[in-house]
Amino acid sequence: MSQPSYRGRFAPSPTGPLHIGSLVSALASWLDARAHRGIWLVRIEDIDGPRTVPGAADDILATLARFGMHADQPPVWQSARIDRYRQALAQLQAAAYVYPCGCTRKEIADSLLHAHARHTTLAYPGTCRHGLHGKPARAWRLRVPDGDAAVIGFDDRWQGAQTQNLATEVGDFVLRRADDQWAYQLAVVVDDADADITHIVRGADLLDSTARQIYLQRCLGVASPSYLHVPVVTNGDGEKLSKQTGATALDVNRPLDALCVAAGHLGLTLDSGADASLERFYAAATAAWAQRFGE
Numbered sequence: 232m233s234q235p236s237y238r239g240r241f242a243p244s245p246t247g248p249l250h251i252g253s254l255v256s257a258l259a260s261w262l263d264a265r266a267h268r269g270i271w272l273v274r275i276e277d278i279d280g281p282r283t284v285p286g287a288a289d290d291i292l293a294t295l296a297r298f299g300m301h302a303d304q305p306p307v308w309q310s311a312r313i314d315r316y317r318q319a320l321a322q323l324q325a326a327a328y329v330y331p332c333g334c335t336r337k338e339i340a341d342s343l344l345h346a347h348a349r350h351t352t353l354a355y356p357g358t359c360r361h362g363l364h365g366k367p368a369r370a371w372r373l374r375v376p377d378g379d380a381a382v383i384g385f386d387d388r389w390q391g392a393q394t395q396n397l398a399t400e401v402g403d404f405v406l407r408r409a410d411d412q413w414a415y416q417l418a419v420v421v422d423d424a425d426a427d428i429t430h431i432v433r434g435a436d437l438l439d440s441t442a443r444q445i446y447l448q449r450c451l452g453v454a455s456p457s458y459l460h461v462p463v464v465t466n467g468d469g470e471k472l473s474k475q476t477g478a479t480a481l482d483v484n485r486p487l488d489a490l491c492v493a494a495g496h497l498g499l500t501l502d503s504g505a506d507a508s509l510e511r512f513y514a515a516a517t518a519a520w521a522q523r524f525g526e
């Protein structure tokens with residue numbers, strides 16, 4: 232019987248140029264795809280209007296090419312896929328998995344303050360589950376299960392066994408935002424399913440979103456991929472590196488320097504000479520990755 236073929240992806244948000252943190256995610260997903268002799272795709276997550284920086288997507292694509300990471304198919308742009316998000320929401324509406332929510336951020340913060348004064352949970356308290364109480368609909372939320380069914384578990388190939396209780400740790404979460412934007416959680420699940428992604432390799436800052444995505448996959452009736460979350464690169468203050476926390480753009484004239492730093496962050500020990508050319512670097516890094524994470 233033939234195995235399902237490997238399809239992986241790198242899904243940057245064009246909020247600025249590639250930096251060492253995003254390079255680590257790109258490299259890890261690339262190496263995993265190469266180690267599995269699989270397909271590697273790039274998706275530009277450009278639907279978060281307020282965060283998208285004009286020109287950043289082209290800059291990221293040019294940097295990936297300069298660094299020798301070429302996607303096996305043309306990149307997918309989320310902004311061209313809005314109809315699919317609309318269809319997915321309609322499917323969830325028809326099955327009554329979602330409900331409209333009229334709460335403002337302030338109302339949610341206030342009710343959490345009263346309900347959970349002594350607890351740390353920030354789960355949405357489900358105020359609009361049973362109706363809008365005369366308020367206008369602002370967002371659409373996915374109803375998460377109660378009781379034992381709320382506990383979602385998965386085995387992360389890097390981080391090991393994970394569980395999250397969606398009811399107590401997350402609450403009913405937003406798929407269509409009050410500012411008329413599609414939520415990342417919905418878009419990422421629809422896009423990965425449509426692209427038949429079998430393996431997701433990305434930064435550990437998204438570990439906390441994975442249970443939500445697995446639950447949403449079940450609601451939409453699509454397969455769940457396997458997950459591997461690599462440690463995030465932090466700055467001196469322990470914050471995830473991003474443009475906001477001081478990440479600088481990569482020196483595109485010295486790709487091997489940055490790639491060797493990224494491989495070091497991934498704990499890969501490379502043969503001497505790996506820094507002689509991109510070809511030798513990728514051969515050594517793919518072998519080191521395959522040894523650690525299997526082919």
Ligand code: GLU
Pocket residue numbers: 241242243244276419432433434437
């Ligand atoms: N666009 C997300 C980011 O740049 C990554 C999404 C994903 O890999 O699932 O943080």
